[in-house]
Amino acid sequence: MPQPLRVFISYAHEDDKLREKFVRALSQLQRDGLIEGWDDRGIAPGTEWAGVIDERLKSAEIVVLLVSNDFLASDYCNQIELETALKRNEDRKARVVPVILRPCDWESSRFAKLQALPKDGKPVIDWKTEDHGFLNVVKGLRSIAIDLRKDRVEPKPGEAVTKKRGWPLFFGVAAALAIALAIGSFFVIHQLHVEKAAHLVAQGDSLWDHQQYDQAQASYNQAKELDPKNAGAYFGLGLSSDLKNDLATEIEMYEKAVGLSPRPEYKINLADAYFKAGKYEEAVKTYAGVEESPYAALESAKINRLRNLLDDSEQQGRTALRWLNDPGIANRPENKLQWYFTTNEKLIKIITPPEKLCYAQFELSITLFLRGNDAQAQSFADAGQKTCGDHLRHIEAELKPELKRLSNERPELADHSRAYPAKFLAF
Numbered sequence: 298m299p300q301p302l303r304v305f306i307s308y309a310h311e312d313d314k315l316r317e318k319f320v321r322a323l324s325q326l327q328r329d330g331l332i333e334g335w336d337d338r339g340i341a342p343g344t345e346w347a348g349v350i351d352e353r354l355k356s357a358e359i360v361v362l363l364v365s366n367d368f369l370a371s372d373y374c375n376q377i378e379l380e381t382a383l384k385r386n387e388d389r390k391a392r393v394v395p396v397i398l399r400p401c402d403w404e405s406s407r408f409a410k411l412q413a414l415p416k417d418g419k420p421v422i423d424w425k426t427e428d429h430g431f432l433n434v435v436k437g438l439r440s441i442a443i444d445l446r447k448d449r450v451e452p453k454p455g456e457a458v459t460k461k462r463g464w465p466l467f468f469g470v471a472a473a474l475a476i477a478l479a480i481g482s483f484f485v486i487h488q489l490h491v492e493k494a495a496h497l498v499a500q501g502d503s504l505w506d507h508q509q510y511d512q513a514q515a516s517y518n519q520a521k522e523l524d525p526k527n528a529g530a531y532f533g534l535g536l537s538s539d540l541k542n543d544l545a546t547e548i549e550m551y552e553k554a555v556g557l558s559p560r561p562e563y564k565i566n567l568a569d570a571y572f573k574a575g576k577y578e579e580a581v582k583t584y585a586g587v588e589e590s591p592y593a594a595l596e597s598a599k600i601n602r603l604r605n606l607l608d609d610s611e612q613q614g615r616t617a618l619r620w621l622n623d624p625g626i627a628n629r630p631e632n633k634l635q636w637y638f639t640t641n642e643k644l645i646k647i648i649t650p651p652e653k654l655c656y657a658q659f660e661l662s663i664t665l666f667l668r669g670n671d672a673q674a675q676s677f678a679d680a681g682q683k684t685c686g687d688h689l690r691h692i693e694a695e696l697k698p699e700l701k702r703l704s705n706e707r708p709e710l711a712d713h714s715r716a717y718p719a720k721f722l723a724f
Contacts, residue, residue: 301333302442305357307378309367315398315421316363322431323438329495331442332359354381358445359392359438362408365399369406383407392441396434398422414438428630436499443496447489494524501533510540528558535566544574561587561631572596577604589626591617591653592636595660599699603706607668614661621654638695645695655685656692662721663700667713678721693722 304323308316326332354360360382368374385391395413397403397420403413414437415421421430501516517533524530535550551567554560564587571580577600584593594617601610620626627633627650636647636656647656658681666674685692697718704714 301327301330302358302445303353303356304332304359304361305354305382306361306363307354307368307374307382308363309365309371309374311367312363312365312398315365315427318427319361319363319396319431319434322428322435326435326439326442331439331446354378355385357385357391359394359441360385361438362393362395364395364397364401364403364406364413366401368398369401369403379407386411392445394438394441396421426633428633436502439499440496443492443499446492490523491527494520494527494530497523498527498529498533502529505533505536510537513537526557528554528560528563531557532563532566535570539566539570544570548574555583561590562634565590565593568593568596572600589620589629589632591620591627591632591657594620595657598660598664602664602667602703602710605707605710607664610664611661611668614657614664617657618654618661621650621657645691647692647695649688651684651686652688652692655681655688656695658684659692659696659721663696663717666717666721667710674721696722 306316306320323332360378362368362374362379362382382391382393386393393408393411395403395408395411397413397415397418399422400420403409403418415424415430415433416437419430421427421434424430424433497516497520501513501520504510504513504516513533514537517530517537520527520530521534531550531554535547535554538544538547538550548567548570551563551570554563555567564583568580568583568587571577571583581597581600584590584597587593594613598610598613598617601607601613620632636653638645638647647653658677662674662677662681665677681692682689700714700717704711707714
């Protein structure tokens with residue numbers, strides 16, 4: 298199996314916080330065995346650092362430049378590291394990739410002719426969040442790493458040296474060599490298929506981000522055919538099925554993705570699909586498998602209201618609020634993603650932390666009102682109104698259809714479900 302590509306990160310120390318975020322964003326590429334990263338933070342105390350940097354830079358196969366005004370102003374970055382990196386790029390010994398961290402005058406630099414990341418050279422900090430910017434960078438680096446590994450020439454097995462010992466032995470060695478070559482060829486072809494599939498999934502993700510849904514689906518299908526164990530291909534096909542309202546196929550694809558990978562977004566999308574299909578028990582069980590997710594806890598609370606399990610619903614609602622108020626949990630990348638809800642064919646997005654907190658406060662208020670605890674229901678509704686600010690109508694648009702569904706599915710809760718909007722949502 299090909300060895301991971303050696304990556305050198307060149308940056309100005311003023312950008313250290315962004316460098317740390319970038320290194321964390323590379324984690325999955327390292328787990329996939331595509332790269333091994335290095336920067337000067339890996340130098341042990343007391344080591345002659347200039348020599349170590351020079352050695353690592355000259356052995357790197359990918360050189361990432363974290364570009365900012367501070368990077369452009371750094372004599373060391375420009376006169377030492379960049380000089381060596383560009384020479385290696387020119388000699389085709391390494392690929393130099395500028396990553397634009399912050400707005401700066403990089404278009405007139407010596408590396409301006411190189412393809413920069415993120416897409417169109419849009420600085421990382423100018424994306425919706427820095428996580429979104431670095432995600433675009435990582436997808437680009439994944440494609441580069443896959444292409445470089447295809448071009449890399451791996452050491453060939455040493456040629457067999459045999460003495461003339463008669464025909465039977467000769468044919469035995471020849472047969473063994475033929476078998477070995479056949480097995481080796483199989484594994485080489487398999488690895489190429491795996492890498493090509495990963496490239497196709499990254500391509501599909503990019504097409505999906507640009508709303509080219511049919512082309513994205515075609516990329517995911519090709520990836521699945523090449524590597525039936527690529528979880529990302531099945532997840533992408535689940536998204537495509539959701540777009541086409543093919544719920545049965547959506548569930549099937551998400552189940553395969555979850556069976557191959559424990560990623561939180563795979564589990565959440567599968568649980569959402571179970572919820573849509575009315576498979577409440579499966580949905581709650583799947584949500585429970587997502588560690589410390591406020592979204593998963595709130596969706597479980599909603600399902601348990603529909604099951605008239607109000608004790609469980611209240612507990613999950615309070616858990617969601619506790620996690621949303623814990624910065625260590627709320628600020629995890631997976632918990633900072635937008636929440637999407639489809640109500641009466643209308644897409645509702647809950648994006649900011651105050652919106653999420655407001656939504657959770659009203660969800661708990663509903664459950665408390667259904668349990669006859671009017672005072673606490675009023676208290677959380679009041680808190681929700683203060684937290685929401687200008688987003689009250691936005692949140693109301695999601696809550697009212699929930700209450701209508703509850704009234705239809707649970708006649709015993711219908712009176713309270715119908716009374717709640719007039720009492721607490723009459724803004």
